Amino acid sequence: MTILETVGRTPLLPIFEGNKGTRIFAKAEFFNPSGSVKDRAVKGMLDDAIKSGKLTKEKIILDATSGNTGIAYAMFGAALGYKVALCLPANASKERKRLLKIYQAEIIPTSPLESSDGALLKARQLYNENPEKYYYPDQYNNNENWKAHYNNTAAEIWEQTNQKITHFVAGMGTSGTFTGTARRLKEFNPSIKTIPMQPESPLHGLEGMKHMASTILPGFYDPTLFDGQINVSTEEAKKMTRKLAEETGLFVGVSSGANVLAAVKLAEKLSPNEIIVTILCDNGHRYLSDELWD
Amino acid sequence: MTSSNSQLVTIQLPTALRTFTDGLSEVKVEAATVEESLNKLTELYVDLKRHLFDDDGKLRSFVNIFLNDENIRTENGIVTKIKSGDVIMLIPAIAGGVVIE
Numbered sequence: 451m452t453i454l455e456t457v458g459r460t461p462l463l464p465i466f467e468g469n470k471g472t473r474i475f476a477k478a479e480f481f482n483p484s485g486s487v488k489d490r491a492v493k494g495m496l497d498d499a500i501k502s503g504k505l506t507k508e509k510i511i512l513d514a515t516s517g518n519t520g521i522a523y524a525m526f527g528a529a530l531g532y533k534v535a536l537c538l539p540a541n542a543s544k545e546r547k548r549l550l551k552i553y554q555a556e557i558i559p560t561s562p563l564e565s566s567d568g569a570l571l572k573a574r575q576l577y578n579e580n581p582e583k584y585y586y587p588d589q590y591n592n593n594e595n596w597k598a599h600y601n602n603t604a605a606e607i608w609e610q611t612n613q614k615i616t617h618f619v620a621g622m623g624t625s626g627t628f629t630g631t632a633r634r635l636k637e638f639n640p641s642i643k644t645i646p647m648q649p650e651s652p653l654h655g656l657e658g659m660k661h662m663a664s665t666i667l668p669g670f671y672d673p674t675l676f677d678g679q680i681n682v683s684t685e686e687a688k689k690m691t692r693k694l695a696e697e698t699g700l701f702v703g704v705s706s707g708a709n710v711l712a713a714v715k716l717a718e719k720l721s722p723n724e725i726i727v728t729i730l731c732d733n734g735h736r737y738l739s740d741e742l743w744d
Numbered sequence: 745m746t747s748s749n750s751q752l753v754t755i756q757l758p759t760a761l762r763t764f765t766d767g768l769s770e771v772k773v774e775a776a777t778v779e780e781s782l783n784k785l786t787e788l789y790v791d792l793k794r795h796l797f798d799d800d801g802k803l804r805s806f807v808n809i810f811l812n813d814e815n816i817r818t819e820n821g822i823v824t825k826i827k828s829g830d831v832i833m834l835i836p837a838i839a840g841g842v843v844i845e
Binding site for chain 2: 563567
């Protein structure tokens with residue numbers, strides 16, 4: 451058994467009960483081996499690449515990441531014996547950079563002014579200059595990313611809610627989690643509403659989340675799955691993140707706080723007995739240096 | 745108002761904010777302190793203001809300001825004086841990240 455086989459089958463935890471009896475549950479994705487939801491997409495992409503022969507031992511796994519995907523690549527690369535190189539905005543946190551180095555990944559820093567789009571363009575450029583050297587999964591355009599959630603995350607939620615889920619809410623980075631989960635849930639039951647969370651401003655501190663209106667759109671981004679949209683500010687997401695630690699014992703990152711806040715906002719508009727599910731993307735240890743905890 | 749000891753400073757903007765500066769990646773202003781330069785910037789591009797400052801006029805917690813590669817939050821803050829030719833970078837603090845390597 452390898453560490454990759456421990457990915458998924460995460461617990462679904464009750465978070466809050468809305469004042470009208472609406473219940474909010476969250477998939478605790480920090481239970482994945484590298485500590486984030488990104489393990490699912492990375493496992494999917496690497497399994498496919500190894501099976502199809504696209505990834506061989508001579509090649510270096512190269513991709514752009516704002517952190518969590520990179521940590522998953524680095525951990526799995528170390529487990530399976532592949533070298534990993536990651537284009538990462540230079541303003542990523544110290545904890546992330548340190549973790550990547552512990553797993554022996556090479557960090558290629560990109561302009562902090564250009565955020566994840568700068569990293570994406572750099573990865574694309576490096577690959578195009580030297581396609582023999584690298585295997586470039588391209589998490590923003592690789593269908594194995596959303597399929598990991600279509601085949602697993604959605605099926606787990608369906609089963610764990612005894613087929614009673616009525617609403618799914620989640621933010622988007624590559625949009626893989628949202629797209630795959632929403633698409634499958636709607637196949638299970640077309641009346642399930644799937645609603646994306648979006649940062650309120652193009653400049654935000656919701657780690658890993660993209661403000662879609664101002665960034666490069668992922669190839670599998672699919673707005674036909676959207677039943678509305680919930681906007682969240684970084685400040686209110688941080689408040690919710692602290693509240694989760696203080697009142698529920700869940701020490702998670704700010705993007706998880708933003709997802710839960712979006713679920714709470716949605717619950718205010720719903721009738722009793724509806725069941726909302728959201729995603730806890732990663733745990734708070736990765737952000738201990740953030741002023742949020744001061 | 746421009747102070748008597750104003751200096752010419754370049755403010756570099758993240759891609760996320762360039763829709764508010766007609767696509768410009770940098771803007772030059774004359775100012776004596778970092779605070780004054782940001783005020784000048786948001787006077788020139790009014791829509792930028794709510795993205796950089798909260799309702800109380802405080803710089804948003806996830807916006808880091810680098811003056812010639814030094815994070816002013818860890819130095820003298822927004823009142824830091826500037827010299828002619830200085831470069832200010834506005835950088836979103838994703839997950840508290842601050843170190844430019």
